[in-house]
Structures are given as structure tokens and as C-alpha cells.
Amino acid sequence: MSIRLGGVAIFVIAALYTYYGKDYSAPFGDVLGPAVFPMIVGIPLMVLSGSLIVFPSGEVTWPARNHLLRQLAALAVLVGYALFLVPLGFPIATFALIALLGMVLGGAPVKALILGASMSLGLWVLFDQILGLPLAFLGSLFGDF
Amino acid sequence: METLSLLAGGFAVAFTPLNLTLLFAGCFFGTLIGALPGLGPVNGIAVLIPLTFAFGFDPASSLILLSAVYFGTMFGGRISSILLNIPGDEPAIMTTLDGYPMARAGRAADALAISGVASFVGATIAVIGLSLFAPLLARAAIHFGPADYFALYILAFATIGGISGIDPRKTLISALLGLMIATIGIDPISGIPRFTGNNYHVYDGIEPIVALVGLFAISEILFLLEKTVKERTKAIHVESWLPSWKAIWMTRWAMLRGSFVGFVAGVLPGAGASLGSVMSYTAEKQKSNRDGTFGKGDPRGVAAPEAGNNSASGGALIPMLSLGVPGSGTTAVMLAMLISLNVQPGPLLFERQPELVWGLVASLYMANVALLILNLPMIGIFTRLMAVPTWALMPIVAAVSFVGVFSISNSTFDLELMVAFGVAGYILRKMDINLVPLVLGLLLGGDMERNLRRAMSISDGDWSILIASPISITLYILTAGFLALSIYLMRRENIREKALSE
Structure with missing residues (x-):
């Protein structure tokens, strides 16, 4: 079907x-x-x-309901990142992305938050400071763009 | 001789400090990407492309970095196959068959060293083959007219799905969807916008890299969420990383045979590294399995598929560079990067930018040596990094994808587009529709249309020009033969399944 x-x-x-x-x-x-x-x-x-x-060929097995919900949650996080990257700025948006996605993927909340905090700052330093890609530290919401 | 002097020029290109750094970094990250289960070569390279693009390296440096990553993933896939019984990437599936049993029998160090040396032998033989055959193929292809290119692209679409027993209609649907996306934007010949819906973001067309990262990386995250994330099995503990050199020497013939079979599989369209390793393993098993040791930890069963998959991945670069038509998913992704850098692979590339082609070939020789050096003594570091759990790995992959895509255009529209492509890719993959033909269509669509229109201009609107040259007729016959073969194989598969269920 x-x-x-x-x-x-x-x-x-x-x-x-x-x-x-x-x-x-x-x-x-x-x-x-x-x-x-x-x-x-x-x-x-x-x-x-x-x-x-x-003449259809093959069959599709869709994931169970709770997995479908997790997929939707992950999508919401990804779309949210696309929408809020400019208003919030790179480190805050990326912190939320990594922490929330880590939790959706089954990581322990505290660990996911720590990962998000360290990775978002780490990626910002790596890409913006070291490699020279312009990534706003604070978003347009905070007047820095 | 000419090849040798060109190659010497290539080594001069590769031996700059920047390129050497990129080479080693690429080898390291490639091995890591290959070793981490869940992050295959296509995904890994798709995520890295926008970044190389954003840093503004010149085409030669970008190509060196990505080729090092590409070869690295092929080296790395075996590590998790052997220690976890989980293939790090698709071509490494065959390595689990004998690699994991060897590791359980306490010969993990041997298995890792044999597969490392086999990867080196396979990849080196493939690069030698590449230096010899790619210029020949390019020279032959210089006689192709626009109508012949049109026929060549049709052959590429028909064969990229490979002889997999999957419904060939789905392969074609995928390719057509890709061609469809390729027509979005301003038509370069007449200058009118097509299928843009008056959205100025898509006037320049859909950036293939945005589509690629979405289709592969984002859909992969959705696939991961389908299953409950399981705690991974513990890696087999290894007491000593020192291998027995005698064991490696014993597998030398298996390595050479595997390299040869893999290379042939790699050059053929639609085969790529996965088929290369399957074919090498099967061939070696037929040749050497006299005592029934295969599947129980036979070192030759580790050497052959690893030599085969690395050799095939080198061979797959030949059609990509000399014809501009990739034969596998990973080389399709590399083609995407070249096109984005305004480098059009094909026969003219060898004439116009020999320093780029030979710089790449030279860097492949060097990458092999670098990978062998990295992989033998540093294997312990990779196994430790392999323990990174999926819940931590995939969010970082997502963040890096976003950074890369955002830095190309600084537009959040591209980020939304990337997520949309992720959802579309997930649904298509659920329907068993392979995404590689779609990517190929998206990449080659513009060129395919240009060649068709050029041919029709030459003939002043007479369609018979499409079958006017012996080259194009041969290509169409090959296409028809291939499609007939894959329909026949699908039928046979169906009949066998029915017979089994009854």
C-alpha cells in the first residue's frame, strides 16, 4: 500500500x-x-x-508509533535549528541542537547537556576562531549580526 | 614515459605543506569515519564537502583532502568489522565473515594487520591501474560528440543501480527525479527561469551539496531513530597489537587475487566497492576453501575482501575522472564537489588541468603510504575513538552538516531545504528507491540537457542524430542489454522467493 x-x-x-x-x-x-x-x-x-x-513491488514497514514520535521530535529540532540559528546565534542554537538531538537519540539528559555545551563552544572556536568561517556568536535577537 | 613525467609533476603539486597536512588529516578522519559504525563513506564525505568548500581551498587541495578521506574510510571500515562484528561501512561487510572469528580466536592483531596490508596492496594496485588506464580512456573519450555523451549519460543512469535484483523501475524513477531537480533554476541557454515558483532562492538552481547532505546525513538520522538504540557489544580486548609477519606473508596471493577482481569490479559502472569486496571474497573462497576454513577465521578470507574493496574504490575513480560519470555512490559525491568547484571531469580535464589530475593521482599514492603508517601502529587510538556512542556522534554530525551548508551561502533557506531533502530521502529509501541515481541525475542533468540541445542544434532539429554515430549506437545497445539483464535477474529472484514461500 x-x-x-x-x-x-x-x-x-x-x-x-x-x-x-x-x-x-x-x-x-x-x-x-x-x-x-x-x-x-x-x-x-x-x-x-x-x-x-x-504493479507495486516490495513492501514498506513503517516504524512503530513511539519511534515515529521520536523521528518527529528530531525533525522538529532540525527545523527549529534552521529557523533559530540567525536569531539566537551559533553557540546557543548549536547547544540546543546537540543536547536535544542527543536526548532524542537516547542519551542521558545530563550527559547530552554537557555534550551540547562543550561541543557548541568547541565547534564555534574551531570554525570561527581557528578556521575563519564567520559564525555569529550572538544572534540578531541580541543585536549582534 | 609521458605518464611518468606527468606523475612527477603531480608529486610536486602534492608535496606542499598545506596539501601534506590535508592529506594526513584526511587519512585520519577518513579512517575514523570508516571505523565508526553508522557513518559510512558517502555520509562522511557528504558532510565534509561543504566544509572544504567553505574554507576556499583550491580544487587540487580539496580533491586531495577528500580523496584521502575516501581512501581512509575504506581502510577504516574493517576495524569495527573485526573487533565488533559490525561493519563500519557497507563494503566492510565481507570482512566480518572471517575477521571477527579470527579476533575471537585471539588473533585480532593479525586480522587487523593483514587487512591493513591488504588494503594497502589493493589500493596501490588500483592507483597504478588508474595512472595507466584513466589517460587511455580519456583519450578515447575525446572523440565523443554531444549525441554520444547523451547516450553515455543514459547508460550511466541505467547501470548505476547495479545488478542488485532491485526493481529497475525504481532506479530509473530515482534518476528521473534527480534530472527533474536539475532543471530547476534559470535555463543557462535561453535565460528563462524554470520551475522556480518565483522563489529567488532557487534561481541559481538547487545547490547539489545541500541536497546531498540532506539526502544522506539527515535521512540517516531518521533511520537511526527507527530502532531502539542498543548498547553496542563490547569490542574484543586486544592484548598486543603486534602481528605475526609470517601470517601476513601467507596471504600474499589472496591479496593479489582480491586486488585484481576488485579493480575490475570498480571500473565497471554501477559496481563500486561493495560489489568489489563481495566478488573478491567469493572468488577467493572458491579458489582456496579446500578445508572448509572460510567463515571460521581464515586469514585469506580477511585479506581478499579488504584488498578487493580498496582496489574497487580506486578503480571507481577511473570512469569518474576520465568520463565524468561516477560508478558508485561515493564517487558521485566526489563529482558533486568537483562540479561545485567549477571543475568538470571528463576527457578534457586531462588536457586542460593535468596538474589537478596528476596531483590527485600522486596524492593517492601518498595517501596509501600514510594510511598504512597510520593504521598499523595507531590502531589502538582508532579502537578507543570507536567507543563514541551513537547518541553523541550523530548530533555532532548534524551540527557539522549545518555549519557546512550554512557557510556556503549564509542562507537559512538552504538549511530548511537540506532538512526537506532529508525527509524526502528517508521516504524514498523506505520505498527501496536507491538515492545514488538521484544524485547522479541532479549532477549530470544540466550537462545532459546541454549535450542534447547542442546535438539538436548541429542537426537542426533532426532527432536521428542521436543514433547517427557508432559510439552512441553501441552505448544504447549496452544500456538495453543491461536493463534486460536486471529485469531477468529480478524475475528470477521473484520466482525463487515464491518457490521458497510455497
Whole structure:
């Protein structure tokens, strides 16, 4: 069933892609134009994903509920990092990332916090001070950017 | 002779203080990445690429660093295979078969030394092969026209999945998805934006490195969370790291045979290091398993697959450098870095930037020696570092990935995109869709379209130009033959499974 659903999702993406791609045209330039290659990609993709809906192969076993929750928690941490890196600055955001992700992965909370604190400062010193990548110490929330 | 003088020039490139430092650092971190279970060569290199990119090393130095890491991972994978019975990376699976039994029988030092020397022999033979054959292949490929390149890319997509018994439709779907992503952004020929949704972040296209790190590193974290993290088995305690030299000498023929088989497997498209080690082990077992000692700790069963996987990983660099078409996941990731550095591998690379190619080859010779030096006496340090638990390792990997990706563009949009690619990669991998063809499509898509359009310009819109040259016809026949073979193998697998379940 999951394979069929995946096939449907890919089919829909391929169909939208083909639909939007078919009208691209350039007033001058090369013979083929910008629309043909997307057709060469989109149409076979529709055919293949369609065949996967009709004749699925293989099976998917999704993780149990509590594992699914842990995956969602990890995703929330990762997305949160992307959103809060600039406002909070590198060390604070990275501390939260490492500590929270460590806990989600089953580390003891105290150990994960210690790891987060030491690694976030360590990485900042390594990348910003030693290797010269500009990483803001304090984020835009604290007026330093 | 010409090769020798070019190679001498290459050693001059590699022998700068910066490049030597990068070489040793790469070897060290590569061995570590290889030895840590859960952090395979593809993931490890994918995470390191944005960093090399961010430091602004020139292409030759970046390539030296990453090749050292690449060879290092192949050396390192065996350590956890032998001491933990967990392969550090995929190609090291075969090494567990005889390596772990040897270690349990108290011969861990021998097993580690044999596999280290075998890795060295395999990798060195592969690099010699690379110096000899890559220029020849590049010279042959110089006659390829745009239509032939188009055919070559189609062959690459059909074969990258390998003969794995996995549904070939899924390989093609993966490749097409990659090509689809490659068309996002401003069309370089006509200058109009395609599939951008008016989002200015994607006008330059999707940065392959962002996609790569997401697809491999982030999806790996999601995979880890599927299972309850178990306490790892304790590594076998080793009293003395001193091996018996006689035991190493006894396996010399197994090493040479394994290197040869592995090299051939590596050069073939879609095979790579994993298949190289499987084939070398199987071949050696057929040759030497007279007393039924294989699988119970036979030293030749350690030597052959390790020589094979290192030799294959060297051989896999040949099609990547001389044709611009990688044959394995890891070389696809290295191609991503080269393209990001504006280096287009292929036959012209050997003519236009010989110092880069030969600098790389020279550094591979040096990396081998460095790895042998690192791996024999320093094996104790690696085993200690191997004890880092997964809950601590993966968050650090995530943080380093974020730093690397962020430093490319300083845009948090790329970070969000990377996480999105991680989720997509996880779902695709759950559906048994291999991600390597997708990466290949993403990398080669632009070039593939350019070659198609150039060919059509030459013929003024006549499609028959695609099958007008003997080169392209041969390539299409190879593609068809390969697809037929993999469909046949899948059928046979299905029939066998049905027969088993009945």
C-alpha cells in the first residue's frame, strides 16, 4: 500500500512538472528550446510511477508509533535549528541542537547537556576562531549580526 | 614515459605543506569515519564537502583532502568489522565473515594487520591501474560528440543501480527525479527561469551539496531513530597489537587475487566497492576453501575482501575522472564537489588541468603510504575513538552538516531545504528507491540537457542524430542489454522467493 501511495505522490509531482514545463519557450536561441528536456524527464517519470501504482513491488514497514514520535521530535529540532540559528546565534542554537538531538537519540539528559555545551563552544572556536568561517556568536535577537 | 613525467609533476603539486597536512588529516578522519559504525563513506564525505568548500581551498587541495578521506574510510571500515562484528561501512561487510572469528580466536592483531596490508596492496594496485588506464580512456573519450555523451549519460543512469535484483523501475524513477531537480533554476541557454515558483532562492538552481547532505546525513538520522538504540557489544580486548609477519606473508596471493577482481569490479559502472569486496571474497573462497576454513577465521578470507574493496574504490575513480560519470555512490559525491568547484571531469580535464589530475593521482599514492603508517601502529587510538556512542556522534554530525551548508551561502533557506531533502530521502529509501541515481541525475542533468540541445542544434532539429554515430549506437545497445539483464535477474529472484514461500 505504501509503495502505491508513494507512486501516487511521485506521479502527481511528475504530472505537475510536465504541465508547467510544457509551455516554456524562448523567443530565440537553440533549436530544441527549454521545454523539451523537461518533457523527456516528466513523461517517463509519469509512466514509471504509474506502473508502480498498478504493479507495486516490495513492501514498506513503517516504524512503530513511539519511534515515529521520536523521528518527529528530531525533525522538529532540525527545523527549529534552521529557523533559530540567525536569531539566537551559533553557540546557543548549536547547544540546543546537540543536547536535544542527543536526548532524542537516547542519551542521558545530563550527559547530552554537557555534550551540547562543550561541543557548541568547541565547534564555534574551531570554525570561527581557528578556521575563519564567520559564525555569529550572538544572534540578531541580541543585536549582534 | 609521458605518464611518468606527468606523475612527477603531480608529486610536486602534492608535496606542499598545506596539501601534506590535508592529506594526513584526511587519512585520519577518513579512517575514523570508516571505523565508526553508522557513518559510512558517502555520509562522511557528504558532510565534509561543504566544509572544504567553505574554507576556499583550491580544487587540487580539496580533491586531495577528500580523496584521502575516501581512501581512509575504506581502510577504516574493517576495524569495527573485526573487533565488533559490525561493519563500519557497507563494503566492510565481507570482512566480518572471517575477521571477527579470527579476533575471537585471539588473533585480532593479525586480522587487523593483514587487512591493513591488504588494503594497502589493493589500493596501490588500483592507483597504478588508474595512472595507466584513466589517460587511455580519456583519450578515447575525446572523440565523443554531444549525441554520444547523451547516450553515455543514459547508460550511466541505467547501470548505476547495479545488478542488485532491485526493481529497475525504481532506479530509473530515482534518476528521473534527480534530472527533474536539475532543471530547476534559470535555463543557462535561453535565460528563462524554470520551475522556480518565483522563489529567488532557487534561481541559481538547487545547490547539489545541500541536497546531498540532506539526502544522506539527515535521512540517516531518521533511520537511526527507527530502532531502539542498543548498547553496542563490547569490542574484543586486544592484548598486543603486534602481528605475526609470517601470517601476513601467507596471504600474499589472496591479496593479489582480491586486488585484481576488485579493480575490475570498480571500473565497471554501477559496481563500486561493495560489489568489489563481495566478488573478491567469493572468488577467493572458491579458489582456496579446500578445508572448509572460510567463515571460521581464515586469514585469506580477511585479506581478499579488504584488498578487493580498496582496489574497487580506486578503480571507481577511473570512469569518474576520465568520463565524468561516477560508478558508485561515493564517487558521485566526489563529482558533486568537483562540479561545485567549477571543475568538470571528463576527457578534457586531462588536457586542460593535468596538474589537478596528476596531483590527485600522486596524492593517492601518498595517501596509501600514510594510511598504512597510520593504521598499523595507531590502531589502538582508532579502537578507543570507536567507543563514541551513537547518541553523541550523530548530533555532532548534524551540527557539522549545518555549519557546512550554512557557510556556503549564509542562507537559512538552504538549511530548511537540506532538512526537506532529508525527509524526502528517508521516504524514498523506505520505498527501496536507491538515492545514488538521484544524485547522479541532479549532477549530470544540466550537462545532459546541454549535450542534447547542442546535438539538436548541429542537426537542426533532426532527432536521428542521436543514433547517427557508432559510439552512441553501441552505448544504447549496452544500456538495453543491461536493463534486460536486471529485469531477468529480478524475475528470477521473484520466482525463487515464491518457490521458497510455497
